[in-house]
Amino acid sequence: MSEALLETRDLTIRFGGLTAVDGVDLRLARSEILCIIGPNGAGKSTLFNVITGIYRPSKGTVALEGRDITGSPAHRIAAAGITRTFQSSRLFNDLTLVDNVVIGMHCRTRTGVLTALLRPGKARAELDEAAERAGDLIRSISPDLYERRHALAGTLPQADRRRLEIARALASDPKVILLDEPSSGMDDRDTDALMASIRSVMARRAGLSFLIIEHDMRLVRALPDRVAVIDYGRKIADGDFQEVRQLPRVQQAYLGHKAGHA
Numbered sequence: 001m002s003e004a005l006l007e008t009r010d011l012t013i014r015f016g017g018l019t020a021v022d023g024v025d026l027r028l029a030r031s032e033i034l035c036i037i038g039p040n041g042a043g044k045s046t047l048f049n050v051i052t053g054i055y056r057p058s059k060g061t062v063a064l065e066g067r068d069i070t071g072s073p074a075h076r077i078a079a080a081g082i083t084r085t086f087q088s089s090r091l092f093n094d095l096t097l098v099d100n101v102v103i104g105m106h107c108r109t110r111t112g113v114l115t116a117l118l119r120p121g122k123a124r125a126e127l128d129e130a131a132e133r134a135g136d137l138i139r140s141i142s143p144d145l146y147e148r149r150h151a152l153a154g155t156l157p158q159a160d161r162r163r164l165e166i167a168r169a170l171a172s173d174p175k176v177i178l179l180d181e182p183s184s185g186m187d188d189r190d191t192d193a194l195m196a197s198i199r200s201v202m203a204r205r206a207g208l209s210f211l212i213i214e215h216d217m218r219l220v221r222a223l224p225d226r227v228a229v230i231d232y233g234r235k236i237a238d239g240d241f242q243e244v245r246q247l248p249r250v251q252q253a254y255l256g257h258k259a260g261h262a
């Protein structure tokens with residue numbers, strides 16, 4: 001089997017007596033979309049928090065391209081190539097779309113304070129370059145969004161905010177993007193546009209992979225290569241959506257929680 005891009009082994013985190021993530025093994029290949037589904041409170045967001053270094057696992061490992069990154073601080077994990085969005089929007093409402101994306105670039109400019117003071121022209125040129133790149137990233141997500149690139153992020157409807165967050169995630173040149181419920185609050189048309197944006201980004205970036213927590217079965221059915229199901233912190237299934245949804249243990253997990261339908 002070829003080396004996984006991202007791999008967790010026996011990943012576990014306990015909060016007091018609660019095991020929120022329990023022995024999870026996940027493999028994400030290059031250029032793959034894997035959806036994580038499961039009932040409310042199953043441990044999906046916590047799994048993201050452990051992978052991205054917000055929490056240290058109680059047990060188990062996380063590896064990126066075969067390199068162990070378990071327990072590394074969040075900024076190191078982001079610099080290594082794993083970036084994410086959150087369930088709640090983290091955009092700066094008072095900044096333009098372009099500036100929100102520029103903020104997502106790790107090394108926005110090479111210019112230090114001294115150079116900025118002594119050679120303001122150079123600093124300006126670097127900022128212009130960053131803004132142009134941010135514009136390109138926004139366009140790669142959506143030409144409509146690009147038309148509004150100088151508007152304030154606070155004026156955007158929910159669906160566009162989600163897409164702008166993906167553009168910002170792309171700004172750090174990641175290897176893996178983790179999306180936490182990207183289609184929440186979207187209607188079918190917005191969800192279709194979101195899926196088109198993700199496909200278009202993948203077509204432009206060889207090797208880029210997505211790990212997506214999602215409740216919307218419309219997206220889960222159509223977008224990912226594979227689906228992993230989490231229940232009570234454990235991975236209970238992993239494979240093709242049509243096969244996974246037929247499994248009695250998956251149906252039982254959803255019926256048991258009376259939330260969503262697989």
Ligand SMILES: Nc1ncnc2c1ncn2[C@@H]1O[C@H](COP(=O)(O)OP(=O)(O)OP(=O)(O)O)[C@@H](O)[C@H]1O
Binds near residue numbers: 020038040041042
């Ligand atoms: N910092 C924490 N301290 C204590 N318990 C926590 C903490 N973070 C998460 N939990 C618990 O871990 C469990 C899993 O929560 P998590 O938010 O990961 O579920 P989820 O699958 O993402 O749910 P949803 O689909 O509703 O977003 C829940 O019981 C939650 O209360």
